[in-house]
Amino acid sequence: MIRFDAVTKQFPGGTVAVDELTLTAPTGKITVLVGPSGCGKTTSLRMVNRMIEPTRGTITLDGQDTGRMNQADLRRGMGYVIQHAGLFPHRTVLDNIGTVPRLLGWDKKKTRETSRELLERVGLAPELGERYPAQLSGGQQQRVGVARALAADPPVMLMDEPFSAVDPVVREQLQDEFLRLQGELGKTIIFVTHDIDEAIKLGDQVAVLRVGGRLAQVAEPAYLLAHPADDFVADFVGRDRGYRALGFQEAPRLSLHFEPTVVLGERPEPTDAAWLLVVDDDRHPLGWVEPRRIGDRPVAEAALHRGGTVAREHGSLRAALDAALSAPSRRGVVVDDGGVLCGTVLAHEVLNAIETTERPQRDESDPVHGGAAAVRGEEDAP
Amino acid sequence: MTWLADNWHTVLTLAWRSLYLAGIPLVIGFVLSIPLGWVANRWSLAYPAIITTTGLLYTIPSLALFVIMPALLGTKILDPVNVVAAMTIYTVALLVRTVADGLGAVPDDIAQAATAMGYKGVRRLFGVELPLAAPVIAAGLRVAAVSNVSIVSVATLIGVSQLGDLLVDGYNRVIWGELLTGIIACILLALAFDAVIVLGTRLVTPWLRVQGARP
Numbered sequence: 001m002i003r004f005d006a007v008t009k010q011f012p013g014g015t016v017a018v019d020e021l022t023l024t025a026p027t028g029k030i031t032v033l034v035g036p037s038g039c040g041k042t043t044s045l046r047m048v049n050r051m052i053e054p055t056r057g058t059i060t061l062d063g064q065d066t067g068r069m070n071q072a073d074l075r076r077g078m079g080y081v082i083q084h085a086g087l088f089p090h091r092t093v094l095d096n097i098g099t100v101p102r103l104l105g106w107d108k109k110k111t112r113e114t115s116r117e118l119l120e121r122v123g124l125a126p127e128l129g130e131r132y133p134a135q136l137s138g139g140q141q142q143r144v145g146v147a148r149a150l151a152a153d154p155p156v157m158l159m160d161e162p163f164s165a166v167d168p169v170v171r172e173q174l175q176d177e178f179l180r181l182q183g184e185l186g187k188t189i190i191f192v193t194h195d196i197d198e199a200i201k202l203g204d205q206v207a208v209l210r211v212g213g214r215l216a217q218v219a220e221p222a223y224l225l226a227h228p229a230d231d232f233v234a235d236f237v238g239r240d241r242g243y244r245a246l247g248f249q250e251a252p253r254l255s256l257h258f259e260p261t262v263v264l265g266e267r268p269e270p271t272d273a274a275w276l277l278v279v280d281d282d283r284h285p286l287g288w289v290e291p292r293r294i295g296d297r298p299v300a301e302a303a304l305h306r307g308g309t310v311a312r313e314h315g316s317l318r319a320a321l322d323a324a325l326s327a328p329s330r331r332g333v334v335v336d337d338g339g340v341l342c343g344t345v346l347a348h349e350v351l352n353a354i355e356t357t358e359r360p361q362r363d364e365s366d367p368v369h370g371g372a373a374a375v376r377g378e379e380d381a382p
Numbered sequence: 383m384t385w386l387a388d389n390w391h392t393v394l395t396l397a398w399r400s401l402y403l404a405g406i407p408l409v410i411g412f413v414l415s416i417p418l419g420w421v422a423n424r425w426s427l428a429y430p431a432i433i434t435t436t437g438l439l440y441t442i443p444s445l446a447l448f449v450i451m452p453a454l455l456g457t458k459i460l461d462p463v464n465v466v467a468a469m470t471i472y473t474v475a476l477l478v479r480t481v482a483d484g485l486g487a488v489p490d491d492i493a494q495a496a497t498a499m500g501y502k503g504v505r506r507l508f509g510v511e512l513p514l515a516a517p518v519i520a521a522g523l524r525v526a527a528v529s530n531v532s533i534v535s536v537a538t539l540i541g542v543s544q545l546g547d548l549l550v551d552g553y554n555r556v557i558w559g560e561l562l563t564g565i566i567a568c569i570l571l572a573l574a575f576d577a578v579i580v581l582g583t584r585l586v587t588p589w590l591r592v593q594g595a596r597p
Binding site: 049051071072073074075076078080082083084085086087088089090091099100103131132134135158 | 491492494495496497498499500501502505510513514587588589592
């Protein structure tokens with residue numbers, strides 16, 4: 001557990017980057033610091049491993065004051081990932097990953113083995129290990145950056161906009177894999193970003209900071225979307241917050257409709273319906289076709305309308321609603337965990353379900369820290 | 383050409399003397415400029431002091447420095463050590479700034495990552511800063527090498543013989559073959575130094591020439 005206790009950072013010249021920050025990053029959870037530029041999020045992060053020393057206040061790591069710990073030891077116990085990965089260009093990928101283990105005095109063989117394991121763990125091919133960073137794509141470099149931070153298996157990870165410099169598709173992949181890795185490793189992570197969508201996707205709790213380094217609100221993502229503490233937070237979390245909050249609410253058992261289908265490459269049965277769902281031989285939905293355009297010809301790949309999204313049976317309300325809204329037939333396709341068609345659902349049915357689900361309860365006693373109570377609660381348990 | 387054919391043995395001996403009179407100071411100067419450059423880069427107050435002092439040293443005329451050396455070192459006037467010491471000062475004067483600036487030019491994100499991993503002091507210097515500064519330092523070394531070969535020829539005037547002898551003797555006695563041989567030998571020696579440094583740099587910076595490298 002990392003705890004900021006009334007931490008203030010004032011730079012020479014008088015700029016206050018962080019102002020009286022009190023915040024707890026619980027063990028094994030991802031705490032995201034998010035805010036506009038100048039809100040002190042990166043400064044706060046760097047105070048954790050003392051790359052910047054606080055002016056006032058203390059930061060404790062599992063109850064120990066970091067200000068009294070040996071700087072190099074403190075840093076080697078915390079993985080650090082930055083925006084452009086910051087890989088050493090003069091070392092091969094494997095040597096980059098093995099940096100901290102070598103600094104800690106591990107022998108060459110053990111370092112090598114660990115590095116290879118990590119390379120695989122972050123989804124990179126073994127042959128990339130002998131290359132230099134300049135021979136990798138931005139996304140690959142970022143994966144190596146994560147592997148390097150994980151190498152000595154530190155309990156804490158500090159991540160400073162690690163996925164901001166890659167294109168959106170790669171970013172999404174990296175985020176998904178990051179969550180998968182965290183699911184396996186359970187590190188205590190502080191993650192800095194300026195992107196509220198990223199914050200909400202990745203954070204177990206999200207701390208919104210305002211310019212001048214003041215904490216505006218810290219809460220679980222769903223709570224933050226439902227109960228922004230003030231106008232600044234409401235503005236920052238954005239316009240579609242009502243819709244986005246649905247992403248955190250598991251769909252209750254929706255009653256699905258039977259959907260007539262046609263297998264790709266076969267002729268459709270005569271039908272009056274304007275749209276017909278096309279599936280493959282294993283009943284995985286592929287897209288929609290308009291029977292009146294096809295007549296009695298077999299369904300060809302080119303005739304498929306692929307605009308509709310697909311929701312999982314026990315997925316979020318957001319996915320179910322989106323499936324209904326995006327399908328040309330307005331019938332949202334729902335599949336099971338294996339991707340096999342279960343049936344379809346209509347938008348108004350999802351809306352009915354939304355109306356019957358509860359929103360996170362507002363904690364009136366502490367508007368700033370209120371929504372973090374659940375995350376903290378797990379921490380306080382012995 | 384006949385002059386060279388008659389005197390090639392002398393030319394080789396002189397070239398060998400030029401080689402070590404210019405080369406040994408280059409190596410010693412290089413080794414000395416690393417800690418000096420490191421200090422200059424590390425402490426902002428030290429930078430102007432060190433850079434200005436070494437810059438001033440370079441402005442001392444070589445002949446004057448050669449002549450002062452015996453007084454400073456307590457050596458004999460004809461001792462080649464005088465030349466080696468003076469040339470070392472010139473090498474340091476040229477290299478300190480390059481080393482300091484090269485070490486300071488480590489890209490910010492890499493420096494940050496190094497700090498975050500607990501890289502400090504000497505380990506940081508040899509593990510991160512020096513390898514990354516290698517191309518810049520090599521460029522400085524090439525300049526210093528060529529400059530050394532050129533300056534060392536002045537040593538003839540204080541009686542330390544090397545390729546400069548050919549220039550002085552050839553000029554005084556108007557032997558064109560000797561003069562020309564001296565000039566060409568100096569150029570070839572400078573090119574040889576240059577080639578060795580370029581080759582050495584390639585060997586210690588394999589990451590700069592990998593296939594598919596992105597700048």
